[in-house]
Amino acid sequence: MTPGQTETVAVLAGGVGAARFLRGLLRVRRPTDVTAIVNVGDDFTLHGLNISPDLDTVTYTLASVINPETGWGRAGESWRVLTELGRLGGQDWFQLGDLDLALHLYRTQRRSEGASLSQVTGEIAASFGLELTLLPVSDDQIQTRITPAEPTGAAEIDFQDYFVAQRHGISIRAVRFAGIDTARPAPGVIEALWGSAVVVVAPSNPFVSIGPVVDVPGVREVLAQRRHSVVAVSPIVGGASIKGPAGAMMTELGHEASAVGVARLYAEFAGTLVIDDADRDLAPAVSDAGMSPVVADTIMSSPERAAALARTTLEAVSGS
């Protein structure tokens, strides 16, 4: 392994948790050595605009323009357009601030000119001064669809309907990623997964953030072949997710809502799982599930703590 390779890292990423992990990682690795491969299953079109929530959360976080209170959207955001849209009787359930809208206008115009999502993502990252490689997992459309549990019963709903409009307050019965069977990895994704010294699965929702990344044809297969240098960070601490519906979703979909449940989901393609200090007692069960446990403080309440977690995560598989 060359010295250069030793430093490179590819990160499979969802939104808020992954963004915070990446911010920490960029304190311990050069940005030019980092490739983030981001979920696009949450992407959707509203008001004619192409919206990529996870890509935007990662971009805003790494550019230090994220709203620190919400973990998504822009700091110092204003709401002139959305307020007027509401007055006109338009759909204002998805919070699109004025600064945020500018990015969606940019992306939509460039897509309409024929640019791929990965091209546009690179342009946006550059305009924010980011030096890491930021990639959507695919340039093809992948749509996460949720089947609510009884008694809501009914048909599938869009992910954003579940996540934002319903505030993930309903029980679910199934998740699928429409379009994923024919989706191709975006240019650079497979290369980064093969070529990086370490691959990290960020502490994101295993089903709706990491699922639509590893299920893109080719991704899981590459990871499985190098699973000794793939390390995941558990998004479940003490039986619940740090943020969002991951914990409830695991239970509803028939899995154990714990680091052990995560290990059973990831063991096929990742060799090591970083679990929280609070879950120290679960280490033997994680090991039984087929992943090497590493115990660390995984609560990224500050960039410094995120950097420490990133360092521990990398060390867990370095030299392996």
Next chain:
Amino acid sequence: MTPGQTETVAVLAGGVGAARFLRGLLRVRRPTDVTAIVNVGDDFTLHGLNISPDLDTVTYTLASVINPETGWGRAGESWRVLTELGRLGGQDWFQLGDLDLALHLYRTQRRSEGASLSQVTGEIAASFGLELTLLPVSDDQIQTRITPAEPTGAAEIDFQDYFVAQRHGISIRAVRFAGIDTARPAPGVIEALWGSAVVVVAPSNPFVSIGPVVDVPGVREVLAQRRHSVVAVSPIVGGASIKGPAGAMMTELGHEASAVGVARLYAEFAGTLVIDDADRDLAPAVSDAGMSPVVADTIMSSPERAAALARTTLEAVSGS
């Protein structure tokens, strides 16, 4: 003719000039007696958004939210989105303010849900409290295309490229309306043209505002059959347009840039032409061109003067 019919007016409309005329007309006619039939040849898509400049100018003017200095866009407008879009390297040549954007978001979302342009136009008018009937001339796509003159030479350009990006500062050789041969009048258009006591051709650009209205199959034919009660207001005063490129465009396209040139263009489908006091001497030539001249103050520098012009215009054909 019933009393109800006597009062009803249909107005063929472009943007700023037509909007000001309509504002005057609504001082002398009940809004429920007025139907505005508006040009859509300037409509275009930018940043993924469906933009209808003439419909919006009419809406904003009649709702008294128009920017009085420019004659287009919203009063009290802000530019947070466009400023950020420019910073991102996006296209910011078309001025889209924050309040204005909300309307384009609304229209685009409703269109994506399957609503027709005329449905959405009615919804927007209602949300602004307008009681007139506001109709796009067609729900089908009509695109005004401009061929620049030599030496610019080259191929056709979009209307907004000519009008906004180039600030209509180039000479032109031809105008055409792509899609118009198969465009159908929007629901209510032909009915209003047949059923109104008077049809007014507003003081708008004869080529790029009125042209794409009367060239929709069926419109010119209806007008021609009732031309004695169709009255136009000349947009050309003293050999030049009050606003915009109409005067220069007439010359460039081989017509006389005067009220007489307008009369020659409109005589087939309109019986009467209101010309400005300044063009009083042209009355005999207008008559020779086949239209009955009516001399009036056509400079709508205030709503009161616009109302007086509207009254004179209606009286010119009432009882005919």
